[in-house]
Amino acid sequence: MAHSPGDGEGPHTGPDEDLRRLKAEYDNYRRRVHRDRLAVREIAVSNVLSRLLPVLDALDQARAAGEVVDGFGAVADLLEAELGALGLVSFGEPGEPFDPGLHLAVAYTRSAVVTGPVCVEVVRTGYRVGDQLLRPAEVVVAEPPWG
Template identity: 35%
Template sequence: MKEKDNLEQEEILKDAVHQEDRSTTDMESETNADSSEGSLQTDNGEEKLKAENQDLKEKYLRLYSEFENYRRRTSKERLELIKTASEDVIKELLPILDDFERAIKADEKETSDTPDEGKRLIYNKLVKTLTSKGLRPMEELVGKAFDADMHEAITQIPAPSEDLKGKIVDVVERGYLLGDKVVRYAKVVIGQ
């Protein structure tokens, strides 16, 4: 009987140890499951943060690019404005320049002596000042092809020679450029 009681006690102990092992294993598996869920949540959180970080980087790059484009455009516009700021004044001075040229030519035709030096000095000073502001006359146009972007055709006359057909025969009024922009179109006569 004693042996039977001992055997029963041993079985009870074995069952208790076995249940304890099972509950420990269950707890460990629950802990592992919890930690794997936590790592899944952590991985999910990391992915969200990485995606959000990437979106913010892209937004920053777009904004930076837009700002750079804006800065370049405004600086280009500012330079253009500075170059052509005096355009209105220069346009108003061009007829005066033309009058000076005509007066000097008239003086040369009237007298065989040297033309009035005062007129020539004032003319040269005016030309020098306008040149320093970026104004330059169009090059010699007679014999060159007509360009509607640079010239204004006043009339067409029969070409004096075959090689002048469709080309500029005479310049009535000289054209001027301010930088690369046409301030006044050259008024020309075209041969046909």
């Protein structure tokens, strides 16, 4: 079938159509590069934050022992604030409903005061960045007694 120059098909489309196609291709390229850069940034941030989790564990242990005071306490607070600004979120609190996607049960008990699986003790805090789980919270879980 023969194509006329103005029908939008075939090898001889007009210069306006060529320009629109080139602009659309460039816009798609620009969006793809932007999306890829964001993905690489998220991966890099997650990798760095994952490496700092033992430091945060040490701070938690020092706080529990009452050793995070004065200047060291100010440094610890600043570190946690800066990591939070990078998107690090801690989770795992007693009383939270147990979620196997976020919590790792390290012990299990029965309790008459709960109506469903609940975290009753946090052994180790969990962390995530955005939707990415860096480490589940290690918890003791209580469930209601059997019938």
